[in-house]
């Protein structure tokens with residue numbers, strides 16, 4: 689079977705990215721539009737598929753699926769793919785909290801290799817706001833297993 693056919697087969701698969709019972713879908717493109725294209729913009733893609741939610745306390749969560757085009761170590765996610773998820777999700781968490789920002793500093797700890805073709809959860813918290821500096825913490829996990837943790841310093845955009 690040619691490679692292109694193998695990749696197409698993956699595209700056809702519907703991935704269950706549904707949220708927890710008390711989460712409400714969050715319309716991220718309505719807030720930041722094309723800024724999401726690099727990571728979560730292709731809902732049928734073979735790299736990332738994602739859906740964002742907010743809980744009752746307005747914290748941002750996401751379900752992410754990483755496909756074959758996000759591969760680093762065999763069968764597992766590339767570190768850059770994990771960092772890209774953190775960059776988008778934690779930056780978006782600041783936007784969703786009302787702060788128009790860019791990411792100034794992102795510190796990612798890779799705790800366990802993240803398996804491809806599994807749905808994982810991203811959780812985030814805006815932990816502090818000091819002037820233009822918004823600190824957001826996040827974690828990628830599935831069940832009891834944490835794959836990555838991150839601290840993201842977001843800086844509000846002057847004039848926004």
Ligand SMILES: CCCCCCCCCC(=O)SCCNC(=O)CCNC(=O)[C@H](O)C(C)(C)COP(=O)(O)OP(=O)(O)OC[C@H]1O[C@@H](n2cnc3c(N)ncnc32)[C@H](O)[C@@H]1OP(=O)(O)O
Nearest residue numbers: 720723775776779780783790791792793819820821843846
């Ligand atoms: C846009 C929609 C996004 C939606 C969700 C998707 C999220 C995607 C997130 C991204 O990928 S954003 C793209 C990657 N980030 C960048 O390209 C940012 C590039 N850097 C800049 O544009 C500027 O350096 C920046 C706006 C962050 C800061 O420049 P400024 O000249 O406006 O601010 P300044 O340097 O005066 O710093 C303001 C404060 O922030 C602090 N700061 C700035 N950059 C920092 C840094 N990198 N590390 C630590 N602290 C930093 C700085 O020390 C200072 O603290 P104090 O007020 O306490 O003095």
